Amino acid sequence: MISLIIASIVAVTFAQECGRTSFSQTPNYAMQMIVGGQIAKEGDFxxxxxxxxxxxxxxxxxxxxxxxxxxxxxxxxxxxxxxxxxxxxxxxxxxxxxxxxxxxxxxxxxxxxxxxxxxxxxxxxxxxxxxxxxxxxxxxxxxxxxxACRPSRTYNHNEDSVVSGWGTTSEGGSSSTSLRYVWKPLLSLAACENTGNKGSLDATMLCAGATGKDACQGDSGGPLVAPRNGVWELVGVVSWGFGCGRANYPGVYADTWYLRSxxxxxx
Known part of the structure; x- marks a missing residue:
């Protein structure tokens, strides 16, 4: 159960800006997945x-x-x-x-x-x-x-993105106490239809994958963001998948551009 203690708050001074962080926009696909994975620095996301x-x-x-x-x-x-x-x-x-x-x-x-x-x-x-x-x-x-910024356009196949969360560190395992993240390439729906997800997709969804790199249980609802023109835009919302990081089963996300209206x- 999460503590409901409210710590001291310092007011922020910005208002309408979005999508800025010190987190590097240079992709590193050698990093491990949220499952088993890479711990973010405080303030990265x-x-x-x-x-x-x-x-x-x-x-x-x-x-x-x-x-x-x-x-x-x-x-x-x-x-x-x-x-x-x-x-x-x-x-x-x-x-x-x-x-x-x-x-x-x-x-x-x-x-x-x-x-x-x-x-x-x-x-x-x-x-x-x-x-x-x-x-x-x-x-x-x-x-x-x-x-985060709202999406300014639709996504491109193989565009770089990052997903983050406190979900389980193995399929069916325990949740992480620290925020974790992983870089993932976005996949077109046509490309995703050539995976194990075939027949389960529609236009409200997008896929992001690489074997062994994925969100998992407890990460649902979290952000899939992409660096664009110096800011981070919300391109997807963690939705579903067959297991976590399985080969030929990329994770599936709600497509925020398609659902923008x-x-x-x-x-």
Missing amino acids: PWQVGLVENGYLICGGTYVIGTGGVVKVITAAHCLSGKNPNPNNYQVVFGMHQTNVVGTRLIVRAVTINVHQQYNSNTMSNDIAVIAFGSLMPSGLPVNTFP WLNTYL
């Missing part, structure tokens, strides 16, 4: 948040700026209990690096949750949701938080 349900860390999410400059979080629909989840059951942790160290972080209760109306739990189509916190502004968040309605 300042848009990464944790989703808590009834006191337990269950998923990840991405901090973005919504209309009017307010704080919003994008996560996966399957992380929530049905299409009309009770916001009172959910909290979001901003500024967390290690789950077992309080540090400088803030836990905020959800005010409204919008799950995609066409989310299908059988096919995982439209696996996306937006969490709002009333009029919460960036100035109320810890200093080690910063929003729906997102813009609730951001």
Whole structure:
């Protein structure tokens, strides 16, 4: 169970900027996967948040700026209990690096949750949701938080991307107490249809893969980001996969560019 202690908060001074971090934009595919893997430095992924349900860390999410400059979080629909989840059951942790160290972080209760109306739990189509916190502004968040940018375009085949989270460090294993990440190449749907995912994909999804490099249980809802023109854009939301890092089974993500019209309605 995650501690609900709120540490001291230092106000941030930025507002509308997004996608900036000291994390290197130079891909390193030699790094290990989240499963078994590479620990991020504190502040590498300042848009990464944790989703808590009834006191337990269950998923990840991405901090973005919504209309009017307010704080919003994008996560996966399957992380929530049905299409009309009770916001009172959910909290979001901003500024967390290690789950077992309080540090400088803030836990905020959800005010409204919008799950995609066409989310299908059988096919995982439209696996996306937006969490709002009333009029919460960036100035109320810890200093080690910063929003990811929304996607400015569709993705390219073999484009570099990074996925992060606190999920399990082996398939069916234990969760990580430290935030981990891995570089992954984005795959076109046509290329992904030539993998073990054939017949399970639709236009609301994108794939990112390399054997042995993947998100896993507990990373759901978290960010898949790509470096573009000096900033990091949210290109996908961790959705589903056959196992974790298996050969010929790349991970599948909700495609934020394809789903941008729906997102813009609730951001």
